[in-house]
Amino acid sequence: MKELIIKSSDPKMIFSQIHSCINGEMRQEWGETVLTFDNEIGKGIIRTISFNWGVSLIDCDMTLYEETKIIFDNEKLSPIEFIFITEGFLNYSENNTSSYTTLAQFQNTIISPKRSAKNTFLFPKGVKLKVNFIRIIRKEYLKKKNNNICYLNDLLVTLFNDNVGDDAYQHGGSFSLRIADEIKLLNNVQDSGMLRSLSLEGRLYLILSLQLLEHNNFVEKMNLPEAISKEDISKIHKLTSYIVDHISEDISINILSSESGLSPKKLQLGFKILFSKTVNEYIRQLKLEISRDYLKNTDLSVSEIVYSIGIKSRSYFSKIFFEAYAILPTDYRKHLKNKNSSLS
Template sequence: MKKLTINSSKSSDMFTQIHECIQGNLVEDWGESVLTFNTTIGKGALRTIDFNWGVSLIDCNIKLNEETKIVFDTKDLAPIEFIFITSGYFEYSENNTDSYTRLEQFQNTIISHKRDAEKTFLFPKNENLKINFIRINRQEYLKKKHNNVSQLNQLLVSLFNDSKGEATFQHGGSFSLRIADEIKLLNDIDTTNGLLRSLSLEGRLYLILSLQLLEHKNFEENMNLPEAISKEDILKIHKLTTYILEHISETISITILSAESGLSPKKLQLGFKILYSKTVNEYVRQLKLEISKDYLKNTDLSVSEIVYAIGIKSRSYFSKIFFEAYDVLPTDYRKHLKNKNASLR
């Protein structure tokens, strides 16, 4: 087993120590550090970026050749960590005990350990790991004007105000594919302009954080649907989203999706409601509309051709639901984009 001890809670210091251990190539630009490696330890990429008011992002896309334990041994006030895994799993313990909590794929997790306690992450070998950490230095964040911490539920209010780090906090909440989708969009942000990239990353990060806070609120207030769906069902529904995208030009019904996934129509509706806060039809329709916007913006396809490409039979119906969603007709949306581009020349 590989073991690495980290003695600072600051993202930049952590990255320096990790780089010293695994080597690789470290690139820093516009406050963003990206470490790529392909060594005897494993291969992959780690990224960190610090934002204002004590908020930072660390994300990992790695595969390790041996089980790896990272021990955080620091006297610093521990950050509040919002963790989401889109691929794989890892385990967590406090005080370096042999008792570990397994953090699961697609589950919303929030942790913070006591100031004097050790925190341990145990990563498995030969597992494709994609993990997103949003870390909040509570002392810095509370200096932010209109931080609105008081609007959170009492558990999180007390956690944010625990300036001495006297409490342990661990929340293993509901599963969410909506958060997984937003994290994919976060990782897909690609622009050569450093300022635009930083702003895009920060905006997407705060959206993800708000969804994680909302999940915690709903979980604590028992607002999630009472019926349960299994991890296997979640993976089947996640796989279905790829199927829907690949067959977007076709008629996609609950009956077809039920046959494709092996889940009953009732289970499908329940799963989409829990994981996306949408019915199956609402999810499919929104995806078709988002793709149509992309076609209108980036292609010369006519509206009729776009309607055919996204599998909607009626142009008038398409115009109706497009207007309901975006408060503009498809033709006017395209005209607006053309006029805007012309004014920039």
């Protein structure tokens, strides 16, 4: 495992230390610092940009070839970090212990460690990771005219006004595709110069406002229409077993809604978050994967396989199988038999 200890909260100093560890090419343009690397450590892009009032962005899009631990060991009070992962996952420990919290994809996370805590992130090996850190130095942000901190919920008001750092705070909130969509737009800004800086700053504040809104609704036990809870995610995971057990039946969204207690809209949102597919797309893919295994590992006829996975038309099955695998079911089985014959 690689380990990097960072002694500063300043984004430029953080980048300098990361650069010395990862190497790669570092460039600066329009106020952004961008580190690109493709070597034995991994492949990816890390960038940072700082704005007024103690607000900065660190954005990572990378895959590391070795598990890597980054420890922020700073005597000063650490910034409040608004973290959102659009691909992959991270593990977090407030004080570099063996006990980690997993920061999940699409989950809104807010972290504020104690002063002098060894704020630790464990980056996984071989996992494509896209993560945004919006970092706020509270003392600087409170100088901002019309910061309107007083209008936040009591928890966040206390957090922003804490200049001592006696207490740690960690929020693992709802899962939100709205925030994910806005981060995608942030990462796709193509402007240059002043237009780019303004676009990035505007989108950053929009994302931050959505993260604050999610926190408020989570604390007030309200649901955003585009958010989903851990409990909902757990119910959807259980549904995947139900779908496998009833794959030969006609599985409708209404049946799954009744089985899980989730609304059809919440079901669609959950499947999109977990599997990047609608409910029907997920079921169809599962039917195809099961049929492929049957073709490979059993002597069932194609008609028997079609019946066993709950598809009524053999011609429709052949059509969607070909769309998925670029080969007809009968040809796929022949290919497997010929391959096995050549090996015997």
